[in-house]
Amino acid sequence: MAESSLRCADGAGDGTAWAGLDSPELLGNLRAERRPLRLPLAGASVAAGFPSPADDYIEVGLDLNELLIRHPSSTFFLRVSGDSMQGAGIQHGDLLVVDRSLEARPGLIVVAVLDGAFTLKRLARHRGRLRLEAANSAYPPLELHQCGDVQIWGVAIHVIHPLARHG
Amino acid sequence: MADAIALIDANNFYASCEQALDPSLLGRPVVVLSNNDGCVVSRSSEARQLGIAMGKPYFQIAAQLARHGVVVRSSNYALYGDMSQRLMSCLEPHVAELEVYSIDEAFARLPRPRHSDLNRWASALRSRIRHNLGLPIAIGLAPSKVLAKLANHVAKADSHHAGVFDLGCCGDPSPWLERTPVEEVWGVGRQLSRWCRLRGIANARHLRDMASGELRAKAGVVGVRLQLELQGMSCLPLEEAPAAKRETCVSRSFSQPISEEAELRQAVASYVVRAAEKLRRQGQRAGRITVFARTSPFAPGFYSQAASTGLPLASNDTAVLLQAALRLVPGLYRPHKRFAKAGVLLQELQPEQQLQHHLLAPLTAEQQGRREALMQHIDGLNRRYGRGCVQWGACGLDPAWAMRRERLSRAATTRFSDLPTAWAR
Numbered sequence: 015m016a017e018s019s020l021r022c023a024d025g026a027g028d029g030t031a032w033a034g035l036d037s038p039e040l041l042g043n044l045r046a047e048r049r050p051l052r053l054p055l056a057g058a059s060v061a062a063g064f065p066s067p068a069d070d071y072i073e074v075g076l077d078l079n080e081l082l083i084r085h086p087s088s089t090f091f092l093r094v095s096g097d098s099m100q101g102a103g104i105q106h107g108d109l110l111v112v113d114r115s116l117e118a119r120p121g122l123i124v125v126a127v128l129d130g131a132f133t134l135k136r137l138a139r140h141r142g143r144l145r146l147e148a149a150n151s152a153y154p155p156l157e158l159h160q161c162g163d164v165q166i167w168g169v170a171i172h173v174i175h176p177l178a179r180h181g
Numbered sequence: 182m183a184d185a186i187a188l189i190d191a192n193n194f195y196a197s198c199e200q201a202l203d204p205s206l207l208g209r210p211v212v213v214l215s216n217n218d219g220c221v222v223s224r225s226s227e228a229r230q231l232g233i234a235m236g237k238p239y240f241q242i243a244a245q246l247a248r249h250g251v252v253v254r255s256s257n258y259a260l261y262g263d264m265s266q267r268l269m270s271c272l273e274p275h276v277a278e279l280e281v282y283s284i285d286e287a288f289a290r291l292p293r294p295r296h297s298d299l300n301r302w303a304s305a306l307r308s309r310i311r312h313n314l315g316l317p318i319a320i321g322l323a324p325s326k327v328l329a330k331l332a333n334h335v336a337k338a339d340s341h342h343a344g345v346f347d348l349g350c351c352g353d354p355s356p357w358l359e360r361t362p363v364e365e366v367w368g369v370g371r372q373l374s375r376w377c378r379l380r381g382i383a384n385a386r387h388l389r390d391m392a393s394g395e396l397r398a399k400a401g402v403v404g405v406r407l408q409l410e411l412q413g414m415s416c417l418p419l420e421e422a423p424a425a426k427r428e429t430c431v432s433r434s435f436s437q438p439i440s441e442e443a444e445l446r447q448a449v450a451s452y453v454v455r456a457a458e459k460l461r462r463q464g465q466r467a468g469r470i471t472v473f474a475r476t477s478p479f480a481p482g483f484y485s486q487a488a489s490t491g492l493p494l495a496s497n498d499t500a501v502l503l504q505a506a507l508r509l510v511p512g513l514y515r516p517h518k519r520f521a522k523a524g525v526l527l528q529e530l531q532p533e534q535q536l537q538h539h540l541l542a543p544l545t546a547e548q549q550g551r552r553e554a555l556m557q558h559i560d561g562l563n564r565r566y567g568r569g570c571v572q573w574g575a576c577g578l579d580p581a582w583a584m585r586r587e588r589l590s591r592a593a594t595t596r597f598s599d600l601p602t603a604w605a606r
Contacts, residue, residue: 087267088313090202090594096605110603115313125603130205134603153606167204167315170603 082172088115090168092125092132099123099134101149108175110134114168120144123170128156132167185293185322185349186415187303188329189272190286192317192337192344195223198264199254201315202593202601210251214239217436217585218255226317255586259568263594267314275306280419288326290419298322298350307344323348326417327410330367331357331385349413358386358411368407373400385411429463431456432524435582438477439520445474446510448582450575452525453506457499458560460527466495468529470502472509477521488512495531498552499559502527503575566598 083089092110102123104110110125118124120139125132126146135146135156146156146164158164191197195213200206210228212221221237231249233242239253246253265284273279276289293299303320310318321333328348335357336346348354364374366385376399382388388396389411396404406416431452439445449472460467468491475485488509496502506525513523562571591599 085313087270091597091600092603093600094605095602098605100605104605106605109597109600112603114315115309127204127207130207132204132601132603134605148605165207 082111083113084171085113085115088168089113089171094134094173096134098148098150098153099136102136103175104134104149104170104173105175108173110170111172111174112168113171116169116171118166118169125167125170127165127167128161134170137166183293183324184277184290184415185299185347186324186326186329186419187276187289187291187299188282188286188321188326188333189289189306189318190333191268192319193223193225193229194265194285194316195256195261196225196228196254197316198261199252199257199590200225201264202260203590204601206252210249211254212246212251213254213256214588215256217434218587219434222256253588255589257586257590257592259592259595260590264314264316267594268310268316268318271310271313272306278419288329288419293349298347300345300347300350303345303347304343317344319344321346321348322350323354324413325410325415326419327367327407328354328413331361331365334361334365354413355386358389359384361385363388366407366411368403368410373404427528427530429456429459429465429467429527429530430524431459432473432522433584434522435520436585437582439523439582440517442510442514442516444577444580444582445514445520445523446507447575447577447580448523449474449506449510449525450503450573450577451580451583452523453502454499454573454576456525456527457497457502457556458563460497460530461556461560463530464533465530466497466533467502467527468492468495468531469527470505470509471526471528472506472513472523473526474513474520474523476518480519480521482518484515484518486513486515491529495529497533498556499573500552503573507575566596 079086090112092112094104094106094108094110097106104123112125116122118137120137122137123134124137124146125134127133128146133146135148138145138147138155140147140155140157144158146158148155156164196211199211199213200209206225208227209225210231210233211225212228212233213223214220215222218239220239221233221235221242224233224235228251231251233246233249233251261284268285269279269281269287272287272289276291278290280288282288291299291302299322303322307318307320310316319333319336321329321331321336322345323329323332332346332348335348336342336344339346348357361384363369363377363382363384366388369377369388377383377388380391380395382391389408391408393405393408396408400407409416433448433452435448439448453470469489470492471487471489473485473487476483490505490509492501492505559571563569591601593599593601
């Protein structure tokens with residue numbers, strides 16, 4: 015996006031000119047001469063005629079990725095199945111955003127590997143010991159020291175829940 | 182302060198990716214098969230411990246794998262490609278310079294602190310990658326690329342190194358060079374290693390210490406650089422931005438031989454579709470297209486043919502490339518030949534922006550713009566809903582020759598319909 019807007023803002027369709035822009039000193043010069051190097055695509059489409067009065071105020075559109083994901087390379091999406099986390103606002107079928115780079119701390123909702131499956135629970139400290147709790151009274155907590163091999167796979171940072179079907 | 186060069190690579194990358202996204206595979210033996218489910222190309226450490234050999238045809242060892250409860254997977258390139266990008270962007274902030282060398286390995290340059298080794302730094306990076314991506318990596322450190330590659334080998338071969346080995350800090354590196362057969366030195370090809378062996382040069386240390394004039398006479402400046410690198414002088418720079426590709430090739434073996442011309446046309450068409458998509462992603466157009474087809478070199482009556490045509494105007498429009506390629510197919514086809522493989526080579530690539538409008542161009546600038554928008558939409562739909570969701574009629578529907586991938590895992594990181602399940606139960 016940034017690249018294509020760059021190209022249009024300059025108004026040059028010529029590839030050779032663009033290859034030159036990669037060199038830092040040239041870029042520096044250009045910045046000094048012409049400030050709006052990274053214009054959004056919309057502002058650049060006015061090739062002739064009167065410029066739109068809104069052009070000066072256009073910003074790049076909102077990107078939900080930017081809001082929801084701090085560490086793109088270690089963030090994964092999972093699909094929720096089951097109702098044990100209802101009390102935490104996580105419903106069956108919701109989309110879960112999981113960041114593996116975060117350290118699991120008590121209070122956070124985590125994806126744990128339990129019996130070869132991803133399991134969604136809240137990590138909690140209870141009487142000095144760590145345990146995995148559901149957010150639904152129908153599911154008993156799992157004491158970590160009692161289960162054999164539990165690995166915390168990642169920390170859930172967002173849940174995306176549809177309210178209406180689109181389309 | 183001298184810089185250190187690191188070679189960082191993932192262990193058993195394909196199998197590790199499978200394990201990273203499928204918790205039922207953690208701790209279990211996993212093997213990944215090559216195209217058409219042919220041979221074992223990657224083994225998890227559990228499978229390696231069972232003595233499963235690399236490169237073995239699947240049909241030969243299927244019974245052995247089943248007996249040991251080994252999980253068998255087809256190559257899932259969508260998953261490996263995505264995990265590769267994640268790996269490289271996780272590494273990038275921790276080094277001064279990164280050269281992505283292949284899907285699962287990269288060279289890096291970083292400053293070496295005075296009087297200390299980089300083992301602590303490397304171990305920390307290794308556990309971070311394991312934590313953030315679930316991938317095991319090995320890191321070799323040295324003053325040059327050739328030695329970094331060698332150090333990486335040591336890091337992986339000796340389990341007590343725990344995947345990290347710094348050759349630049351342990352005094353005289355000679356013992357390590359001595360343990361490395363000359364064939365395993367990075368940059369030594371089959372011809373050079375045979376020449377070395379004939380002269381009694383058996384390992385990396387011998388190669389480092391041999392008379393440089395003799396090596397120069399045989400291998401020229403390449404050989405001299407290789408020797409200097411072995412001596413700890415860095416002469417192969419890191420290449421950060423790979424040069425723009427001059428050619429793009431898509432070729433595949435068929436899951437079963439093809440003898441009908443119509444089938445060969447379909448196969449060529451689907452490779453053109455794939456190659457055109459690659460071209461658009463690279464921001465390039467092709468000026469020439471070559472199509473080739475061959476029978477199995479192991480069967481009697483081997484036949485191989487190629488045909489090529491220039492395009493009047495460089496293009497990355499699938500329809501234009503299809504038209505050009507399909508015209509070449511009758512020239513390749515021979516009745517009664519059992520074709521085993523075909524491919525498409527796009528050549529004379531040039532940047533997209535360079536296109537000059539031809540006086541005799543078949544399309545006006547406006548028509549051209551609309552064609553490009555159409556291609557973008559098709560690529561977008563295929564990216565979003567899975568490859569082949571929008572297909573070209575010329576490729577045929579569900580053809581019998583298509584690549585066999587019967588044990589394919591899901592595109593767990595690149596497709597919403599394939600996401601792993603988080604059980605709330």
